[in-house]
Amino acid sequence: MQVYLDNNATTMVDPLVVEAMIPFFSELYGNPNSLHKFGTASHPAISKAIDQVYTALNAADADDIVFTSCATESNNWVLQSVFTDHIVNGKKNHIVTTEVEHPSILSTCKFLEEQGVKVTYLPVNEQGIVEAETVKAFITDNTALVSIMWASNETGMIFPIKEIGEICKEKGVLFHSDAVQAVGKIRVDLQSVHVDFVSMSAHKFHGPKGVGALYIKDSQALSPLMHGGEHMGGRRSGTLNVPSIVGMGKAIELATQNIEITGAKIREKRDRLEDAILELSETFVVGDRWNRTPNTILISIRGVEGEGMLWDLNNGQIGASTGSACASEDLEANTVMLAIGADNELAHTGIRLSLSRFTTDEEVDYTISHFKDAVGRLRAISSSFAKQQPTEGGEVQECELHHH
Amino acid sequence: MAKDDLLGASLWDAYSNKVTTLMNNPQHQGEIFEAEAEERGNKLIVADFGAESCGDAVRLYWEIDPKTDIIINSKFKSFGCGTAIASSDVMTELCIGKTVDEAVKITNIDVEFALRDDPDTPAVPPQKMHCSVMAYDVIKKAAGLYKGVDAESFEDEIIVCECARVSLTTLQEVIRLNDLTTIEQITDYTKAGGFCKSCIRPGGHEQRDYYLVDILADTRKEMDEEKMKAAADAGGSASFEDMTLVQQIKAIDAEIDESIRQFLVMDGGDMEVIDIKSSDEYIDVYIRYLGACNGCASSSTGTLYAIESTLKEKLSKKIRVLPI
Numbered sequence: 001m002q003v004y005l006d007n008n009a010t011t012m013v014d015p016l017v018v019e020a021m022i023p024f025f026s027e028l029y030g031n032p033n034s035l036h037k038f039g040t041a042s043h044p045a046i047s048k049a050i051d052q053v054y055t056a057l058n059a060a061d062a063d064d065i066v067f068t069s070c071a072t073e074s075n076n077w078v079l080q081s082v083f084t085d086h087i088v089n090g091k092k093n094h095i096v097t098t099e100v101e102h103p104s105i106l107s108t109c110k111f112l113e114e115q116g117v118k119v120t121y122l123p124v125n126e127q128g129i130v131e132a133e134t135v136k137a138f139i140t141d142n143t144a145l146v147s148i149m150w151a152s153n154e155t156g157m158i159f160p161i162k163e164i165g166e167i168c169k170e171k172g173v174l175f176h177s178d179a180v181q182a183v184g185k186i187r188v189d190l191q192s193v194h195v196d197f198v199s200m201s202a203h204k205f206h207g208p209k210g211v212g213a214l215y216i217k218d219s220q221a222l223s224p225l226m227h228g229g230e231h232m233g234g235r236r237s238g239t240l241n242v243p244s245i246v247g248m249g250k251a252i253e254l255a256t257q258n259i260e261i262t263g264a265k266i267r268e269k270r271d272r273l274e275d276a277i278l279e280l281s282e283t284f285v286v287g288d289r290w291n292r293t294p295n296t297i298l299i300s301i302r303g304v305e306g307e308g309m310l311w312d313l314n315n316g317q318i319g320a321s322t323g324s325a326c327a328s329e330d331l332e333a334n335t336v337m338l339a340i341g342a343d344n345e346l347a348h349t350g351i352r353l354s355l356s357r358f359t360t361d362e363e364v365d366y367t368i369s370h371f372k373d374a375v376g377r378l379r380a381i382s383s384s385f386a387k388q389q390p391t392e393g394g395e396v397q398e399c400e401l402h403h404h
Numbered sequence: 405m406a407k408d409d410l411l412g413a414s415l416w417d418a419y420s421n422k423v424t425t426l427m428n429n430p431q432h433q434g435e436i437f438e439a440e441a442e443e444r445g446n447k448l449i450v451a452d453f454g455a456e457s458c459g460d461a462v463r464l465y466w467e468i469d470p471k472t473d474i475i476i477n478s479k480f481k482s483f484g485c486g487t488a489i490a491s492s493d494v495m496t497e498l499c500i501g502k503t504v505d506e507a508v509k510i511t512n513i514d515v516e517f518a519l520r521d522d523p524d525t526p527a528v529p530p531q532k533m534h535c536s537v538m539a540y541d542v543i544k545k546a547a548g549l550y551k552g553v554d555a556e557s558f559e560d561e562i563i564v565c566e567c568a569r570v571s572l573t574t575l576q577e578v579i580r581l582n583d584l585t586t587i588e589q590i591t592d593y594t595k596a597g598g599f600c601k602s603c604i605r606p607g608g609h610e611q612r613d614y615y616l617v618d619i620l621a622d623t624r625k626e627m628d629e630e631k632m633k634a635a636a637d638a639g640g641s642a643s644f645e646d647m648t649l650v651q652q653i654k655a656i657d658a659e660i661d662e663s664i665r666q667f668l669v670m671d672g673g674d675m676e677v678i679d680i681k682s683s684d685e686y687i688d689v690y691i692r693y694l695g696a697c698n699g700c701a702s703s704s705t706g707t708l709y710a711i712e713s714t715l716k717e718k719l720s721k722k723i724r725v726l727p728i
Binding site: 302303304305306307308311314315345347348349380381382383384385386387388389390391393394395396 | 416427428430433435436437438448449450451452453454455456457458459460461462463465481482483484485486488489545546549
């Protein structure tokens with residue numbers, strides 16, 4: 001058996017989505033911008049996809065939903081164009097975000113800082129979320145934009161977007177949310193929450209890779225990032241990726257049409273998996289499970305280094321994820337883990353398991369069994385559980401070598 | 405950026421088979437207890453290095469025959485990733501049968517080499533080389549405990565890059581001998597800074613006592629000072645190229661006073677040296693004509709040629725004279 005529990009990284013494309021996409025590769029392949037019938041033949045399907053996304057997010061007709069190549073593009077678009085429109089060509093000079101955003105926000109903010117923008121990176125609490133009051137405290141008259149994720153990719157924790165939206169509205173500050181980990185996992189209702197811009201990505205909810213979208217409230221002004229042939233009403237140039245747009249429409253429909261019921265089923269499996277591995281001694285999970293996306297577990301297992309654990313899970317045909325420094329190219333510990341700040345150990349012992357609606361009970365059973373075996377094997381090797389004490393003078397009190 | 409870099413390497417695919425095998429099935433993991441060692445009339449040494457909060461921790465066990473100082477048996481416990489476990493395993497293997505004095509000579513390079521499938525292919529990708537460094541550190545610590553000395557006393561030089569084991573003196577020497585000016589050159593010449601990159605500048609994976617950026621800056625500064633001092637000591641007798649800028653200006657002025665200015669003044673003109681810019685190929689002397697020379701037709705032909713050839717002959721073949 002092989003078990004894929006890395007659905008916060010990407011998901012399997014739903015076969016129904018693939019089926020919906022297929023005609024648009026070799027049959028209805030015309031460029032939707034062309035006047036001839038080859039071009040116009042795809043219009044009904046694109047129109048349907050747009051409707052599917054509007055319905056899924058309960059967006060108003062006056063809002064824009066613009067397809068992009070991915071959420072990284074959507075995030076870059078908002079940050080870089082708010083910079084152009086309100087900082088270079090405006091009077092503001094400040095952006096508020098959090099320490100735990102995706103690199104497409106953090107790296108872009110670093111880039112904007114190099115251009116002279118002041119950026120505030122808000123800390124998170126021990127639950128891994130930023131509090132609405134904290135956001136309020138850091139907004140100034142100079143603030144052009146607040147950008148805060150809807151849910152965390154690492155912990156699954158859901159941020160108080162409704163409250164933050166109210167604060168931004170009251171203060172007259174633009175509000176962007178990277179909702180990559182929320183759309184398709186929890187109900188995102190854009191008429192009951194005030195958000196100016198929302199980024200999303202199809203491959204996180206069983207759609208294809210290479211397509212995402214940006215929601216723009218009330219079709220408000222935002223300079224384009226991609227200049228060219230004035231596609232998507234001039235908001236985002238580039239020939240429409242028709243098969244992927246059709247796929248994204250189908251995927252978001254499937255992911256959201258019964259989201260409460262589907263979510264509850266995933267939650268049930270997630271909780272069963274979580275409870276079972278919490279039976280192991282000296283383990284803990286980050287964040288209150290009722291305020292998490294229903295598919296995510298970030299668990300710390302004392303004495304078991306994350307990359308080693310990932311290795312053993314991989315040997316058992318289980319795909320998971322770790323924020324361990326050892327698993328990264330630059331040996332840097334995961335910023336999200338460090339921001340939560342529960343303990344430095346967490347940064348090295350955290351394992352993320354993220355389920356999907358395709359995860360089965362059998363897979364959960366298999367994972368529980370293999371997970372416990374792996375912890376058993378690695379703890380048997382681990383110095384953290386050794387019995388013989390070091391020779392006098394041979395012990396290490398604390399980590400002196402590394403920064404963090 | 406090349407084709408392979410565009411996709412990004414798979415970390416685990418870069419591990420040798422030996423690393424994979426030992427990670428899955430370490431041969432020497434486990435403990436040796438005080439009581440059992442004593443029973444056999446041996447001495448047990450147990451040393452820790454690293455900590456869980458660092459992300460890497462290893463505990464090394466040595467059972468030593470006190471009569472011969474030979475390590476009869478060795479085991480390890482490790483909180484660490486796959487390569488840390490495999491490195492620790494090979495480390496204990498290398499220790500067994502050696503005397504403590506011999507064992508302390510085992511370095512992380514030996515450990516990494518022992519993990520290779522073939523001698524020419526690294527056992528781990530560059531950023532994982534760091535894992536083997538702990539093996540070396542914990543051996544020194546164990547030896548220190550056995551001999552009752554400080555672990556640092558086994559190190560007779562300052563190691564700046566632990567991954568590649570490059571010392572401070574080596575780095576200073578290489579920078580001087582090869583006239584290195586960049587960190588990339590240092591890595592090319594010595595491999596220092598090519599692995600976990602902690603030693604390049606502050607803010608990396610690990611805090612260091614010495615950083616390559618500082619060593620390079622300090623060494624370059626020393627080199628410049630020495631060059632200046634040598635030129636000053638040599639006075640006017642140094643070759644023109646080795647002179648300091650001030651000495652060069654003085655030398656040119658002296659030469660102009662000696663053999664050029666009198667002819668210019670005769671015609672109601674004069675000149676001054678404005679600047680000197682040196683490159684590998686040329687020494688460009690910028691001058692400005694004064695008085696009647698300014699605008700004189702000959703100032704850009706015959707006179708200029710005379711000035712340039714005089715300076716070339718007397719001072720350096722590399723001189724070009726450029727009127728502004």
